[in-house]
Amino acid sequence: MQSLIITIMGKDKPGLVDALAKCVYRHDANWLGSSFAHMAGHFTGFVEVHVPSEKHDELVAALNSLPDLTVQSVSIAEKTAPLHDTLAVEVMGNDKPGIVQELTHILNQFNLNIVSFDSRCESAPNWGSLMFKAKAVIAVSENFDDSALQTALEGIANDLVVDINTNQED
Numbered sequence: 192m193q194s195l196i197i198t199i200m201g202k203d204k205p206g207l208v209d210a211l212a213k214c215v216y217r218h219d220a221n222w223l224g225s226s227f228a229h230m231a232g233h234f235t236g237f238v239e240v241h242v243p244s245e246k247h248d249e250l251v252a253a254l255n256s257l258p259d260l261t262v263q264s265v266s267i268a269e270k271t272a273p274l275h276d277t278l279a280v281e282v283m284g285n286d287k288p289g290i291v292q293e294l295t296h297i298l299n300q301f302n303l304n305i306v307s308f309d310s311r312c313e314s315a316p317n318w319g320s321l322m323f324k325a326k327a328v329i330a331v332s333e334n335f336d337d338s339a340l341q342t343a344l345e346g347i348a349n350d351l352v353v354d355i356n357t358n359q360e361d
Contacts, residue, residue, distance in 0.1 A: 192241040194267035195220070195250070201260040203234040210257055215240050218250035226307075276331050276357070277306060282344065284351035286312045286321035294325065297343045304330040 201207055208227065215222055220242035227236030242250050247266065254262045282294060291310060298305060310325035331337075337355045344353045 192221075193244050193247050194223075195240050195242055195247065196265045196267060197238045197240065197254060198236070198263045199238075199257075199260050200233060200235040203229055203232055204259070207234050207260060208236075210260070211238065211254075214253050214257060215242075215250070218246045218253060219243055220246070220250055276333055276335065277328050278331055278335070278337060279356050280327045280329060280340075280344070281354040281356075282323070282325045282327075282351060284323055284348055285315070286323040287348070290323050290347070291325070293347045294327070294344065297340070297347070298327070298329060300343070301340055303340075306330055 197211070199207070199211060212222065215238070220240040223239045223241060225236060225238040227234065240250075251264050254264055280298075284290075295305070295308075306328040308325065308327045310323065312321040312323055314320075315322040341353050341355050345351055
C-alpha cells in the first residue's frame with residue numbers, strides 16, 4: 192500500500208465528495224482521513240488514502256479526470272515521525288489587517304510547527320465590527336512552557352483573548 196495525499200478545489204455543488212469517494216473506492220484505496228471547507232462559494236479540502244501500489248497510477252489518472260474539480264495528489268514514500276505533544280491555541284479579538292501574519296510570526300519565533308489552523312471573521316454583536324477567531328494546533332516539545340507564548344500572543348493587541356490548552360484528540 193502507498194499513501195497518497197489528495198487536494199481538491201471546485202465551485203461548490205452537491206456531489207463533489209461523493210465523486211471523489213467513488214473514485215477512491217473503485218481503485219481499492221482506503222480513505223484514511225480528510226478535512227473539507229467551504230469558502231467564498233468554493234469547496235476545498237484534502238484526503239489521505241492508502242492505495243495498492245499496482246493501482247496508484249490508475250487512481251492518480253482517474254482523480255485528474257474528475258469533472259468540476261481541480262485535483263492534485265502527492266505520493267508519500269514514507270511516514271514522518273509522529274508528533275510529540277500538541278497544544279490548542281484559541282485566539283479571539285477585533286479583526287485588523289495583518290493579524291494572521293502577527294500570530295504566525297510569533298509561533299515562528301518560538302520555532303513551533305502549526306499542525307492545523309482554522310480562522311474566520313464574523314460580525315461582533317452590538318459592536319458593528321468584525322471579530323477575528325482562530326484556533327491553531329501546534330506541535331511543541333515535551334517540556335514546552337506556554338506562558339511566554341501566551342504573553343507574546345496577548346501582546347499583539349490589548350483586546351486579544353488567548354486560550355492555550357493541551358490538545359486532546361478524540
